[in-house]
Amino acid sequence: MGSTKLILLLFCLLLVISTSAATQKKISREPCKTLVVYFHDILYNGQNAENATSAIVAAPAWGKKTILAEPTHFGDIIVFDDPITLDNNLHSTPVGRAQGLYLYDGKHTFNTWFGFSFTFNSTGHKGSITLAGADPFLEKTRDIPVIGGTGDFFMARGIATFMTDAFEGEVYFRVRVNISLYECW
């Protein structure tokens, strides 16, 4: 066998080894999984117990539990159990729940911080992702880190881009979320 032929064979072999290379997770600047969902939040205001999906559960000394604290809601913590839908219709069949807490943590400007999970329970996806991070919601798009996952989203990491899709008074808001996972197992 000629050494040139052998070299070529060797080259191909090593290229294959290197390319499939030695980690079992896919990591790249291209997302390995993307998902677009909407979640809908109806805040309890003392009169909408039936429809509300969230409630103020903690507030600063100057706050209350039936109305957000003035002027920037600083210090209010909200627990939520919001439906997730695939389109922007509150009445579409939910594909899961967004559950956890958010809090207003801007003293002079509007700012929130989320710690919560999307739990999917549809034919398309089973499992959950956990998100935690700042949501400066007056900006058009905001990135919130996806820090872990279970089930179909085992060990996932990535970014969820929030876009406010509707904002009605201080009772209803809807957020469009573009989820891009960059670590998939």
Add this chain to the structure above:
Amino acid sequence: MGSTKLILLLFCLLLVISTSAATQKKISREPCKTLVVYFHDILYNGQNAENATSAIVAAPAWGKKTILAEPTHFGDIIVFDDPITLDNNLHSTPVGRAQGLYLYDGKHTFNTWFGFSFTFNSTGHKGSITLAGADPFLEKTRDIPVIGGTGDFFMARGIATFMTDAFEGEVYFRVRVNISLYECW
């Protein structure tokens, strides 16, 4: 072209490919570290200040701090300082503490969300892991993401599987936790 020259070229090429490579962490579908622990939670009810390891610190407008809100405890936030043991005996010598918060975030069903750390301080382990995620505790087993760690658990990621081991009224519960780390440094 001489085969030696070709080999050298090949060598350089592959060296470049390989050098852009090379991670120092072990990643695989097999856990790199496993651990089984129990944690014990005794909720403050207004009369057990001595023994309680946790307390309701936030509640919705219709709730109180000495009893969980009806019907699904929605909106209650609990801060806890629970002992970790290696067996299911509350009175075994603790190997660390489970500390942080959990909240009830199911409006129509029972659901919780945890954000906390296991801090180990025994001869076996020194360091902590941080966990965050949904715990739908009526299910027999639930997976909660391990999102970070320190000390012996530096940069760890993985999954903690919760199994309710005891549930007595609404004051005591014990959870068995199978921790499987998939990223170890």
Add this chain to the structure above:
Amino acid sequence: MGSTKLILLLFCLLLVISTSAATQKKISREPCKTLVVYFHDILYNGQNAENATSAIVAAPAWGKKTILAEPTHFGDIIVFDDPITLDNNLHSTPVGRAQGLYLYDGKHTFNTWFGFSFTFNSTGHKGSITLAGADPFLEKTRDIPVIGGTGDFFMARGIATFMTDAFEGEVYFRVRVNISLYECW
């Protein structure tokens, strides 16, 4: 030396290199990015509304919102909007904000747990990192996991080492933070 022999040697060498290989993110025991910042926390005590950067928003049944609960502040949750500076001077121009929550979760000892973000908005850095973990603040140095990031800190992971730099009564504290990222994209 025969070229076949050389090829075999080369093959073995490259096999070893390739097997340990290939992810597109840089991971090593050496940090890929480091940063030193200070954050400053002034707790609302009922009389300092103007200057306060944080407020007690949840407390156990025996607590209040204008003073930390005795004896170890167990159960208090604080929401904060603290300035970040590059030196230890509260009045230096902030390079961003530390925003989120911390809670006292030691029943018999002092302990806290943080869930928050550093959001940078200076010429040096744009983006945010999310941190979550235990801060046993009586220890001289404590490690808190960095669990995610956005912008310049896209997908970051690492460790933030907290060192209390000042502690005045129960109203002001300043923390020096050495941030070391071990996963950079």
